[in-house]
Amino acid sequence: MKISYETIMHFFRNECTPEERRAVMQWVNESEEHKAFFFKWEELFHLGKMHEMSDETILQEAENKLEARIHTEEEGKRLKIYSLWEKGLKYAAAIAVVAAVAGLAAWYLSSGQHPEMLTASTGSGETQELVLPDNSKVWLNENTTLTYPKKFERGKRELHLNGEAYFEVSKDKHKPFRVCSKSMNVQVLGTKFNFRSMDKGKTAEASLIEGEVRVEGNNNEGAITLTPGQKVELNLRTRQMKVSQTDAVIDAVWHDGLIPLDQADVFRIADILEKLYGMDIILAPDIDRTNTYSGVLQKKETIEEVLKILQNTIHINYKIYQGTVFISSGK
8 A cells, every 4th residue: 555745744734634544544554664654754744844855765865864963963063052952853853753653543542533444355266254343253255355443433333345245243232233335235233144245246235144134225226124035136237226035045155165954855955056056957756855954064066065965865866967967766
């Protein structure tokens, strides 16, 4: 991240916008080197030198000149009275820097408007699990960025998402949990849901596994409250929101690879496998509907690995031919 000279000047003169202030604070906290540069620049500013500089080279020259003047007494190149004045200047500058550091730290820690922000991101083929400051859990899908405060402010928990994430939110009725994106926002009190919204995507969608969420479009598309098993999809071209029933658990299976099933017959299981693996499944007429499966099914790399497990649990036979799965009774 880079910060321009003009932005730094605006910050020291207390003329910057809230966005510029946040950018400066994020830059300062990126590294110890940035902090060192910042405090040196502030010292120069308070000594009346900064207004004379136009670029980094001039800034460095001014800093060198200042250090030379401060150490004049030690080199014995000035009159004693002038050296004493410079010595006082050195101490005054040090006090100014210390005061600036203390003031900056106090402002930064106490200001509810500018909390310290953290960013987590994943690349292609990567997923990541996070625990937020309120002990909520988040799983990031590939190519996703999540920005959130190091400590949630009073009265709200707000995050910013670009990509796809699965959330298990800790309940706190006094602090609504809000996930913001470029296209739409999701607000909850405590729930499990999946949210996908790419900055350059064509659609944004949220599906609810447990609890209740309120989804709102950012461009007057309206607001919708979801119940478990529902999904809302926002078409970013037509600006229309549509609610439909969905296998919400399947929408979020990417985050842990687990498929919870409760007395699921072979028809239900076949429907799930078709969605997960993108393959057609044909069931023979002799399939027994009374055979059911309860438990957690682990998603595997291939559909055949799953079918081998089911072969011994719900008594089926299967055959894969030219991308189509044929399932018959195992009895």
